[in-house]
Amino acid sequence: MSNVFNWQLGREMDYPYDAAFPDQQFAFIFNTNRCIGCQTCTMACKSTWTFSKGQEYAWWNNVETKPYGGYPHHWDVKTLDLLEQASPGNQVWGGTPEDLKAPYGKFNGKTVFEAAKTYIGPEGANRALGYLPTDEEWSAPNRYEDHPVGNEKGVKGQYFKGGELLPEHKTWFFYLARICNHCSYPACLAACPRNAIYKRPEDGIVLIDQERCRGYRKCMEACPYKKTYYRGTTRTSEKCIACYPRIEGKDQAGHGLPMITRCMASCIGHIRLQGLIELNKDGTWKEARNNPLYYLIHVAKVALPLYPQFGTEPNGYYIPPRWVSRPYLRQMFGPGVDDAIEKYSAPDRELLAVLQLFGKDQRICHRYEIKEGPKVFETEVRGKKFVMYNDTIIGYAKDGTKIIETTVEEPLHVRDAKHANSI
Ligand code: SF4
Numbered sequence: 001m002s003n004v005f006n007w008q009l010g011r012e013m014d015y016p017y018d019a020a021f022p023d024q025q026f027a028f029i030f031n032t033n034r035c036i037g038c039q040t041c042t043m044a045c046k047s048t049w050t051f052s053k054g055q056e057y058a059w060w061n062n063v064e065t066k067p068y069g070g071y072p073h074h075w076d077v078k079t080l081d082l083l084e085q086a087s088p089g090n091q092v093w094g095g096t097p098e099d100l101k102a103p104y105g106k107f108n109g110k111t112v113f114e115a116a117k118t119y120i121g122p123e124g125a126n127r128a129l130g131y132l133p134t135d136e137e138w139s140a141p142n143r144y145e146d147h148p149v150g151n152e153k154g155v156k157g158q159y160f161k162g163g164e165l166l167p168e169h170k171t172w173f174f175y176l177a178r179i180c181n182h183c184s185y186p187a188c189l190a191a192c193p194r195n196a197i198y199k200r201p202e203d204g205i206v207l208i209d210q211e212r213c214r215g216y217r218k219c220m221e222a223c224p225y226k227k228t229y230y231r232g233t234t235r236t237s238e239k240c241i242a243c244y245p246r247i248e249g250k251d252q253a254g255h256g257l258p259m260i261t262r263c264m265a266s267c268i269g270h271i272r273l274q275g276l277i278e279l280n281k282d283g284t285w286k287e288a289r290n291n292p293l294y295y296l297i298h299v300a301k302v303a304l305p306l307y308p309q310f311g312t313e314p315n316g317y318y319i320p321p322r323w324v325s326r327p328y329l330r331q332m333f334g335p336g337v338d339d340a341i342e343k344y345s346a347p348d349r350e351l352l353a354v355l356q357l358f359g360k361d362q363r364i365c366h367r368y369e370i371k372e373g374p375k376v377f378e379t380e381v382r383g384k385k386f387v388m389y390n391d392t393i394i395g396y397a398k399d400g401t402k403i404i405e406t407t408v409e410e411p412l413h414v415r416d417a418k419h420a421n422s423i
């Protein structure tokens with residue numbers, strides 16, 4: 001095991017290989033507050049990459065209803081439980097947040113790599129603590145869709161009269177959209193006995209070499225997010241490839257510019273923002289104040305990693321759902337949850353403008369600029385003043401091409417009365 005630095009945990013940790021970081025890293029933010037669970041992303045991915053024989057259970061992009069849903073079923077609860085068994089009562093955060101090196105404080109528990117050393121299963125020690133889901137657990141990709149959790153039961157045929165109020169709803173669920181996180185310390189890669197899994201130096205995308213893979217499924221067992229899939233017809237494992245031909249600018253629609261993935265581009269709810277992040281030598285992010293991902297993750301801190309305590313340093317970030325039980329969210333996204341929700345619920349001028357970039361163009365936005373506009377609205381959000389300005393945000397691709405220009409207020413077009421029935 002090597003000692004590597006994991007900035008999401010605010011400390012060094014064990015990893016089976018030395019740290020090696022790409023020049024730039026594929027990363028994304030999903031805003032859970034906007035997801036409507038329509039599964040357009042899921043079908044965009046399936047119809048592009050996993051429509052062939054043997055790929056029936058491969059859902060590289062899936063959207064599950066939390067807390068009960070999950071694909072494979074209970075993937076997160078099972079891994080959390082294994083970690084708890086390996087380190088009873090100690091899976092907790094401490095320390096104080098510091099910029100870049102430890103923005104959420106310090107995780108004092110055990111990661112899947114550290115727990116593997118102490119939790120010896122029937123087949124001996126693994127490189128990462130995990131489990132192999134059963135066929136039954138893989139069989140239903142959207143089990144428990146729209147199932148809420150809560151004390152008060154509904155009455156069939158009647159609206160719930162009690163209503164729900166922020167900051168936390170008593171009865172709740174939310175949609176969690178997921179793809180492979182193209183982790184900085186991938187557990188799938190660490191566990192592969194064939195060295196078939198690699199991380200591309202040019203963009204950090206994690207791929208499985210189909211020539212080398214022999215289908216041992218060690219990656220499936222080790223990935224805490226369960227984002228590799230076994231294909232019986234080829235006897236190999238497959239996974240999300242981050243639509244790398246599009247990232248490479250080979251999709252003709254992009255005219256040579258790097259494009260976002262199919263699931264991101266098709267998202268109806270505009271919940272997704274994708275980027276390529278430049279890294280320092282120690283794996284922390286190079287300061288890029290006007291890169292939208294850098295701003296949302298490191299400056300505004302409204303987007304948080306999914307289960308950072310697993311230790312793989314996932315490159316998928318989430319703006320947490322603001323109506324959901326806080327202890328549940330802290331377990332899922334770490335200790336930054338309360339501040340993130342507070343900021344998102346009454347966004348300042350810059351945050352509100354940057355949030356308009358989600359889903360606006362298929363080309364990757366590298367930098368933004370804001371042109372100030374007039375004040376249009378003022379109110380109070382749970383005791384805090386909220387002022388809205390109709391600013392214009394402009395997004396640029398890496399080569400400086402202007403790709404987005406949009407205002408905070410959506411333009412409203414009123415149809416002329418004489419054309420009231422026109423379409
Ligand atoms: S999410 Fe899983 S499959 Fe994807 S890179 Fe991380 S460990 Fe590997």
Ligand code: SF4
Nearest residue numbers: 035038039041267269
């Ligand atoms: S397309 Fe967007 S809104 Fe629809 S389920 Fe997927 S992530 Fe959610």
